[in-house]
Amino acid sequence: MNQPVDRSVNGLIRYRLNFAYDGTNYWGFAKQKGFATVQGELVTALTTAFGESKTDFDMRVAGRTDAGVHAYDQVIHIDLSQEQLKRLGRTKGFLGKLNDLLPEDIRVHSVELAPPGFDARFSASYRRYRYRIADGEANKNPLKQRYTHWIKHPLDVTAMQLAAFELIGLHDYASFCRAKVGATTIRHVREITVKRNPADDNVIEVELQADAFCHNMVRSIVGGLIAAGEGKAGPTEIAATLARLTRVGSYKVSPARGLTLIEIGYPADDQLAEQAERARNMRTLDEN
Amino acid sequence: MNQPVDRSVNGLIRYRLNFAYDGTNYWGFAKQKGFATVQGELVTALTTAFGESKTDFDMRVAGRTDAGVHAYDQVIHIDLSQEQLKRLGRTKGFLGKLNDLLPEDIRVHSVELAPPGFDARFSASYRRYRYRIADGEANKNPLKQRYTHWIKHPLDVTAMQLAAFELIGLHDYASFCRAKVGATTIRHVREITVKRNPADDNVIEVELQADAFCHNMVRSIVGGLIAAGEGKAGPTEIAATLARLTRVGSYKVSPARGLTLIEIGYPADDQLAEQAERARNMRTLDEN
Numbered sequence: 001m002n003q004p005v006d007r008s009v010n011g012l013i014r015y016r017l018n019f020a021y022d023g024t025n026y027w028g029f030a031k032q033k034g035f036a037t038v039q040g041e042l043v044t045a046l047t048t049a050f051g052e053s054k055t056d057f058d059m060r061v062a063g064r065t066d067a068g069v070h071a072y073d074q075v076i077h078i079d080l081s082q083e084q085l086k087r088l089g090r091t092k093g094f095l096g097k098l099n100d101l102l103p104e105d106i107r108v109h110s111v112e113l114a115p116p117g118f119d120a121r122f123s124a125s126y127r128r129y130r131y132r133i134a135d136g137e138a139n140k141n142p143l144k145q146r147y148t149h150w151i152k153h154p155l156d157v158t159a160m161q162l163a164a165f166e167l168i169g170l171h172d173y174a175s176f177c178r179a180k181v182g183a184t185t186i187r188h189v190r191e192i193t194v195k196r197n198p199a200d201d202n203v204i205e206v207e208l209q210a211d212a213f214c215h216n217m218v219r220s221i222v223g224g225l226i227a228a229g230e231g232k233a234g235p236t237e238i239a240a241t242l243a244r245l246t247r248v249g250s251y252k253v254s255p256a257r258g259l260t261l262i263e264i265g266y267p268a269d270d271q272l273a274e275q276a277e278r279a280r281n282m283r284t285l286d287e288n
Numbered sequence: 289m290n291q292p293v294d295r296s297v298n299g300l301i302r303y304r305l306n307f308a309y310d311g312t313n314y315w316g317f318a319k320q321k322g323f324a325t326v327q328g329e330l331v332t333a334l335t336t337a338f339g340e341s342k343t344d345f346d347m348r349v350a351g352r353t354d355a356g357v358h359a360y361d362q363v364i365h366i367d368l369s370q371e372q373l374k375r376l377g378r379t380k381g382f383l384g385k386l387n388d389l390l391p392e393d394i395r396v397h398s399v400e401l402a403p404p405g406f407d408a409r410f411s412a413s414y415r416r417y418r419y420r421i422a423d424g425e426a427n428k429n430p431l432k433q434r435y436t437h438w439i440k441h442p443l444d445v446t447a448m449q450l451a452a453f454e455l456i457g458l459h460d461y462a463s464f465c466r467a468k469v470g471a472t473t474i475r476h477v478r479e480i481t482v483k484r485n486p487a488d489d490n491v492i493e494v495e496l497q498a499d500a501f502c503h504n505m506v507r508s509i510v511g512g513l514i515a516a517g518e519g520k521a522g523p524t525e526i527a528a529t530l531a532r533l534t535r536v537g538s539y540k541v542s543p544a545r546g547l548t549l550i551e552i553g554y555p556a557d558d559q560l561a562e563q564a565e566r567a568r569n570m571r572t573l574d575e576n
Contacts, residue, residue: 022430070431096440099428104438107428140387140395142310143358143435143548150392152384260431 012079014056014114021071022105024146024257028067031056038065038106042076045101050084062264063121063127065214068256070147072130073109075264077120102230107121117273118266122280126190127213131206131222131258135229139201148203149222149258155229157196157204163228164192164206166222166239169225174245176221184282185214194225204229206263212279216253224249242246300346300367302402309359309576310393312434312545316355317362319344326353326394330364333389337382338372350408350552351415354504356544358435360418361397363552365408405561410568414478414553415501419494419510420546423517428491436491437510437546443517445484445492451516452480452494452529455509462533464509465502472570473502482513492517500567504541511539529543 008025019042027035033044043056057078065071080088085145088094091111098108117123132147135152167176167189191209196202206222214252224241227233233241240248267275307330315323319331331344345366353359368376376382379399386396403409420435422428424442455464455477462473481499484490494510512529515521521529521539529538555563 020428020430022433067559072429072431104433105430107430107433109427140394141360142308142393143360145310145392145395147431184575 005282010079012081013085014077014079014118014119016110016112016120017076017078017108018107018110019071019074021074021107022146022200023065023067023070024069025105026067026070029061029063029065029071034192038071039286041103041106046078048101049079049097050087052084060121062124063108063213063261065259065261066256069259069261073263074261075120075124075222077114077118090168096265112121115269115272117269117276119272119276120264122265122276123272124212124264124279125262125267125275126209126211127220127261128207128209128265129213130260130262131208131218131247131254132260133204133206133222133226133254133258134201135204137196138203141201144201144203146257148261149227149255151226153230155204155226156231157229159226159231159234160194160204160206163225163233163238164194164221166235167224167242168192171242172245173214173242174242175243175250176217176224177247178216179247180215183214186282187212187214187217192221192225197208218259219256220250221252222254222258226254227251298367299371302365302367304398304400304406304408305364305366305396306392306398306401307359307362307364310338310434311353311356311358311363312467313393314355315348315536316357317351317353317359326359329391329394333553334366336389337385338375348407348409350412350550351501353547353549354507354544355421357547357549359549362549363408363412364400364444365406403557403560405557405564407560407564408552410564410573411554411560412500412553412567413555413563414497414499415549416495416497416551416553417501417506418548419496419506419513419542419548420548421492421494421510422489425484426491428457429489430488432491434545435548437543439514441518443483443492443514444519445517447519447522448482448492448494448513448517450523451513451521451526452482452509454523455512456480458523459530460533461505461530462500463529463535463538464505464512465535466504468503470503475500475502475505480513482510503564506547507541507544508535508538509547510542512516514542515539 013173021038031037031039045201046057049052059076059078062075095108095111133151134148135151170188172186177185187210189210193207195205197205208218224238309326312529314326317326319325319327334345335341346365350363383396383399419437422436423439458476460474465473475498477498481495483493485493496506512526
């Protein structure tokens with residue numbers, strides 16, 4: 001006989017929400033007083049849906065994106081009380097209600113009871129991002145201008161990929177992170193691919209996957225790769241920058257508009273708690 | 289020995305421009321005093337580039353799109369004087385200058401000397417449009433919200449395609465056009481396909497190709513197909529609506545945001561003049 005599983009966290013029931021947004025009009029994910037943010041919109045819609053105010057549902061996000069960055073498949077969890085659960089009703093109806101309350105540039109795709117041990121942020125085993133560059137060889141498609149970094153001259157994709165190889169692995173990425181006191185900048189980057197996509201206006205797509213990224217890391221890496229593509233930095237210089245462990249003299253942070261969070265990866269359900277424990281020990285609460 | 293070809297039109301030299309735009313922020317293509325329009329932006333950029341004012345370069349467009357409609361590959365021609373030609377210089381440099389002067393949601397892809405007999409509008413042999421619908425079966429992707437018509441319930445794609453078959457052919461489309469006195473509403477629709485695209489968020493794509501479309505025709509047809517997809521109209525009713533030759537009781541005009549002009553087709557260079565002659569005889573100057 002199976003043991004009944006206690007899914008409650010401090011007496012609350014945890015739900016997982018998958019959602020997407022066009023970040024153009026937001027000051028990033030995280031709530032900031034007086035600014036339109038994705039979290040602000042979500043909390044407003046949820047409080048309206050539940051007929052409550054002054055709660056943030058202990059919302060936690062998997063990838064805290066910066067101002068102007070987009071998400072194709074982002075994840076949060078929220079913790080609901082028994083009273084809130086009653087008002088939730090059938091999750092399918094709730095999903096429709098929630099999307100009606102949200103602006104069109106934020107769409108929730110699913111609302112699901114979270115498996116035991118699930119934490120949107122700490123259980124995540126990887127984050128995957130895509131950066132889109134329309135260089136001199138690409139077709140300038142204004143229907144994708146909000147999601148594209150525009151560069152006039154052509155970039156050398158092979159030089160970019162060669163530079164990218166230097167940045168894969170388990171490293172201290174201090175040279176590519178905005179510093180935060182007391183927080184580690186060690187990350188495990190598992191993949192960086194640079195490809196021209198003939199099926200998508202011939203733009204250059206940089207895809208990056210890591211256990212996690214520190215603040216500004218993806219856009220700083222892309223800045224380095226663009227320098228490589230322009231012939232301003234070779235693999236040796238990129239490797240030297242990484243080894244320097246300081247941001248001075250590093251590359252430009254590429255613009256937010258080109259960046260989209262593509263996917264958050266989670267381990268199998270029975271490893272969620274263990275993964276969360278590992279991540280908590282590695283990183284402080286202020287990091288992503 | 290080849291005959292020298294006279295490319296001038298009334299002493300002016302004709303150029304062909306291919307370009308694209310996100311129509312969200314424009315009151316359509318055609319210039320209107322006091323409103324932001326695509327033509328208005330193009331004329332402003334061209335007059336600045338040529339250091340002139342008070343000319344519209346006898347600009348003519350292939351597909352005059354309505355407010356909020358987008359274009360992936362639109363075509364205009366402009367006629368330049370010998371003085372303007374000197375200021376044009378190398379067309380590649382001119383293209384860059386023009387795009388610098390244009391807002392980011394309009395991008396010119398090419399500026400080319402037009403072949404003899406070319407007329408952006410009258411030489412065109414076909415127009416191709418795509419309409420994008422995210423119904424209940426689709427993934428709601430906010431990164432494409434500006435280019436999508438959102439419908440909550442699922443649509444029956446097969447029913448839509450069956451209805452579409454009734455609208456293919458050489459017909460009088462008066463039931464699907466906004467009437468204009470003295471203008472024919474006879475058009476030759478060569479293709480209407482309705483497909484769900486699993487590679488693009490599972491949205492429904494309606495693609496339509498015709499020699500030309502009259503005003504509101506694509507969106508009225510899509511409105512009819514949506515009614516079919518909702519089970520509100522079968523192929524017989526769609527055919528009856530077409531045969532009625534009047535707009536009363538026809539279907540809703542679907543929203544502009546879902547519509548994108550995909551392609552303008554032209555015949556081989558030696559048939560451009562003949563095609564233009566044919567089109568001029570068939571349609572008045574006010575139609576598309």
